Amino acid sequence: MHFSGLRVIREALTGHKGWKPLWRNPEPQPAYDYIIVGGGGHGLATAYYLAKTFGRARIAVLEKSWLGSGNIGRNTTIIRSNYLLPGNEPFYEFSMKLWEGLEQEFNFNAMVSQRGILNLCHTDAQRDAFRRRGNAMLLAGADAELLDREQVRAMAPFLNFDNARFPIKGGLLQRRAGTARHDGVAWGYARGADMRGVDLIQNCEVTGFRIDGGRISGVETTRGYIAAGTVGVAVAGSSSRVMAMAGMRLPIESHVLQAFVSEGLKPTIPGVITFGAGHFYVSQSDKGGLVFGGDIDGYNSYAQRGNLPVIEDVAEGGMALMPMIGRARLLRVWGGIMDMSMDGSPIIDRTPVEGLYLNAGWCYGGFKATPASGYAFAHLLATGRPHETASAYRLDRFTRGYVIDEKGVGAQPNLH
Amino acid sequence: MLIPHPLLGLRDAQEFTYLGDAVLLNRPDGMAEGAEAAFAEYVYLRDNPAGVHRELWFHEQGDRSWLVVTRDTTTHEILGAELARDVKLKGGAA
Ligand SMILES: Cc1cc2nc3c(=O)[nH]c(=O)nc-3n(C[C@H](O)[C@H](O)[C@H](O)COP(=O)(O)OP(=O)(O)OC[C@H]3O[C@@H](n4cnc5c(N)ncnc54)[C@H](O)[C@@H]3O)c2cc1C
Numbered sequence: 001m002h003f004s005g006l007r008v009i010r011e012a013l014t015g016h017k018g019w020k021p022l023w024r025n026p027e028p029q030p031a032y033d034y035i036i037v038g039g040g041g042h043g044l045a046t047a048y049y050l051a052k053t054f055g056r057a058r059i060a061v062l063e064k065s066w067l068g069s070g071n072i073g074r075n076t077t078i079i080r081s082n083y084l085l086p087g088n089e090p091f092y093e094f095s096m097k098l099w100e101g102l103e104q105e106f107n108f109n110a111m112v113s114q115r116g117i118l119n120l121c122h123t124d125a126q127r128d129a130f131r132r133r134g135n136a137m138l139l140a141g142a143d144a145e146l147l148d149r150e151q152v153r154a155m156a157p158f159l160n161f162d163n164a165r166f167p168i169k170g171g172l173l174q175r176r177a178g179t180a181r182h183d184g185v186a187w188g189y190a191r192g193a194d195m196r197g198v199d200l201i202q203n204c205e206v207t208g209f210r211i212d213g214g215r216i217s218g219v220e221t222t223r224g225y226i227a228a229g230t231v232g233v234a235v236a237g238s239s240s241r242v243m244a245m246a247g248m249r250l251p252i253e254s255h256v257l258q259a260f261v262s263e264g265l266k267p268t269i270p271g272v273i274t275f276g277a278g279h280f281y282v283s284q285s286d287k288g289g290l291v292f293g294g295d296i297d298g299y300n301s302y303a304q305r306g307n308l309p310v311i312e313d314v315a316e317g318g319m320a321l322m323p324m325i326g327r328a329r330l331l332r333v334w335g336g337i338m339d340m341s342m343d344g345s346p347i348i349d350r351t352p353v354e355g356l357y358l359n360a361g362w363c364y365g366g367f368k369a370t371p372a373s374g375y376a377f378a379h380l381l382a383t384g385r386p387h388e389t390a391s392a393y394r395l396d397r398f399t400r401g402y403v404i405d406e407k408g409v410g411a412q413p414n415l416h
Numbered sequence: 417m418l419i420p421h422p423l424l425g426l427r428d429a430q431e432f433t434y435l436g437d438a439v440l441l442n443r444p445d446g447m448a449e450g451a452e453a454a455f456a457e458y459v460y461l462r463d464n465p466a467g468v469h470r471e472l473w474f475h476e477q478g479d480r481s482w483l484v485v486t487r488d489t490t491t492h493e494i495l496g497a498e499l500a501r502d503v504k505l506k507g508g509a510a
Contacts, residue, residue: 240464399456
């Protein structure tokens with residue numbers, strides 16, 4: 001089923017009777033060549049590129065709940081490539097370029113909207129750091145502009161420019177950044193993978209790995225044993241739990257991050273605005289709700305809900321930055337569990353078990369990475385070699401001393 | 417969350433900062449054989465369990481003591497708290 005404007009018109013005229021489910025609901029086969037564990041954004045994108053770009057077949061995605069029930073459907077949908085370090089920036093810019101062609105690529109409306117991201121700065125030192133980051137972005141082929149206070153005021157006149165503690169001095173703008181419809185991304189990849197023969201198996205939790213002589217031979221699941229020569233794990237906040245079943249300890253702690261949405265309002269926020277100093281960021285969804293968030297709660301958690309102190313902290317940050325937000329009513333607050341890594345950067349690598357591969361450690365920034373993460377993981381599964389933009393995301397970088405620590409805070413996951 | 421401080425009674429978790437798994441009390445001997453590998457593990461690797469977790473909290477806005485708090489990471493229920501000093505003197509946080 002191909003989506004197009006013509007198709008929408010035809011369906012409108014014929015009572016919408018021709019729409020079909022976007023994917024099959026197959027029974028698991030006894031064996032596959034490739035098993036992807038986790039039907040979130042990264043797992044689905046991996047299966048998609050594995051089938052489409054790398055031409056592989058006999059692929060299954062095993063998801064313990066329904067597709068997109070994890071962080072892919074819980075995040076605040078920001079996509080951007082405004083990193084500093086050489087291990088990161090080329091990867092995120094590769095992802096940004098994939099976002100730019102994504103909807104044509106998988107023929108699905110993911111509502112990719114390049115409305116820009118503006119990071120605010122409040123001191124000379126911060127401005128210098130932004131200038132350096134902007135230059136690093138330009139070197140990697142991304143776009144970046146340093147704005148002064150008046151340029152920021154022209155974009156967002158409603159901000160409080162004269163906050164006593166954090167007066168706004170300027171900002172770093174990436175115009176090509178923006179937002180995308182998170183569920184749409186999962187559905188688009190799922191549909192594209194299914195169309196190419198990938199079995200998407202829901203309500204199928206992986207409960208163990210079968211390892212013979214240091215080599216993977218399959219996975220135990222709640223729907224029986226399934227054999228596979230290559231298994232890729234992309235389970236986001238559950239990485240430590242799942243890899244423990246293969247006898248591994250990871251450089252990861254699971255933490256909860258909360259997000260917030262207000263009632264629908266008329267268009268007011270021009271793009272994404274981040275107030276890092278005040279632990280607050282905000283954008284406006286196409287439905288009009290203000291979508292915002294702040295820092296993680298800061299303690300190990302698998303609860304998928306946070307506590308009130310962080311809600312208060314985020315509300316304070318919002319009031320300090322844009323006092324008018326106090327008039328908006330909050331509709332919903334929710335939480336998601338993310339794997340916070342020891343340096344704040346992800347892992348896409350093989351493991352000591354031959355045939356078992358790991359995609360993990362995405363912290364609070366893995367949504368923007370979805371296309372490149374899927375592409376790079378598929379590359380690794382198909383060829384056995386890391387993709388050129390993901391070659392720094394090794395599992396052993398911690399012991400070798402090659403950490404990728406954007407914030408420079410050390411092995412303390414709740415500070416990244 | 418309220419943390420039952422052994423000396424001060426129930427205190428708001430907001431008064432504390434969080435460090436992580438209490439195995440950090442078991443610092444390896446830097447002079448021992450295989451210290452490099454032991455330190456890499458100590459600094460970077462964690463069990464990260466879903467369920468009961470023993471973890472270090474610092475009473476920064478209070479009496480500045482370190483506590484070992486036992487907490488369920490799936491519910492946030494706090495099951496107990498001891499002075500980290502006592503735990504260490506008893507032989508660490510296994
Ligand atoms: C509140 C919040 C806001 C965020 N905002 C942003 C943002 O603005 N921009 C950004 O870039 N990132 C953001 N993130 C981060 C981003 O959402 C995640 O890094 C990313 O979605 C993780 O990858 P995923 O989509 O594959 O994860 P998930 O969707 O969580 O997929 C993992 C899947 O694995 C499944 N699974 C787990 N265990 C098993 C098992 N044993 N067997 C089978 N399946 C299993 C889970 O059910 C889940 O569906 C945010 C996260 C949160 C929580």
